[in-house]
Amino acid sequence: MHSPALAIRRTPLVAVYGTLKHGLRNHHWLAGAEFIGADTLSDVTLYDLGHCPGAKAEPSHGIEVELYRVDAQGLRDLDQLEDYRVRAPHNGTYDRIIHRTAFGPAWLYLYNLDVTGCPAIRTGGWPSTP
Numbered sequence: 555m556h557s558p559a560l561a562i563r564r565t566p567l568v569a570v571y572g573t574l575k576h577g578l579r580n581h582h583w584l585a586g587a588e589f590i591g592a593d594t595l596s597d598v599t600l601y602d603l604g605h606c607p608g609a610k611a612e613p614s615h616g617i618e619v620e621l622y623r624v625d626a627q628g629l630r631d632l633d634q635l636e637d638y639r640v641r642a643p644h645n646g647t648y649d650r651i652i653h654r655t656a657f658g659p660a661w662l663y664l665y666n667l668d669v670t671g672c673p674a675i676r677t678g679g680w681p682s683t684p
Contacts, residue, residue: 557640558626558627558630558633559626561626561629562624562625562626564652564659565652565659565660565661566623566624566625567621567622567624567661568587568621568622568624568660569619569620569621569653569655569660569661569662570619571598571600571617571619571680572600572606572680573606574620574632574635575679576589583631583632583635584628586625586628587622587623587624587628588622588623589620589621589622590621590622590623591620591656591657592618592619592620593619593656594616594618594619595614595616595617595619595655596613596615596616597611597612597613597614598610598611598612598614598617598619598662599612599613599614599674599675599676600614600679601665601672601675602672602673602674602680602681603665603672607680608648608665608669609663609664609665610664611651611664613676614675614677615676615677616677616678617676617677617679618678619655619662619679621655621660629661636648636663638650638663644666645666647665647667648664649663649664649666650662650664651664
């Protein structure tokens with residue numbers, strides 16, 4: 555259980571891989587956040603859910619993420635967007651975990667729901683490019 559205030563004390567970084575990335579429809583949720591850089595994670599696989607991706611902790615050939623420095627309110631907003639439930643993380647749509655990145659530990663949202671039938675993205679990013 556990591557309330558946004560406690561979570562920010564652990565790390566102010568968040569790694570995003572879907573609609574929150576620069577130029578995509580939910581990037582405005584990161585207004586005021588500082589862009590830190592890009593990284594590639596080889597122990598995360600994305601699943602194309604249609605309207606957005608969902609990440610699972612599974613091996614890949616490298617998934618592209620962007621890292622941002624956020625404050626407690628920014629993380630609270632992201633928790634709301636991702637349906638992360640502080641008191642019952644496995645009951646929400648996404649869980650929030652700390653993941654190692656080239657810039658240090660960062661929060662990463664993992665998809666809690668079933669991905670059966672959803673195309674896997676094991677290289678690159680979302681939206682996937684042909």
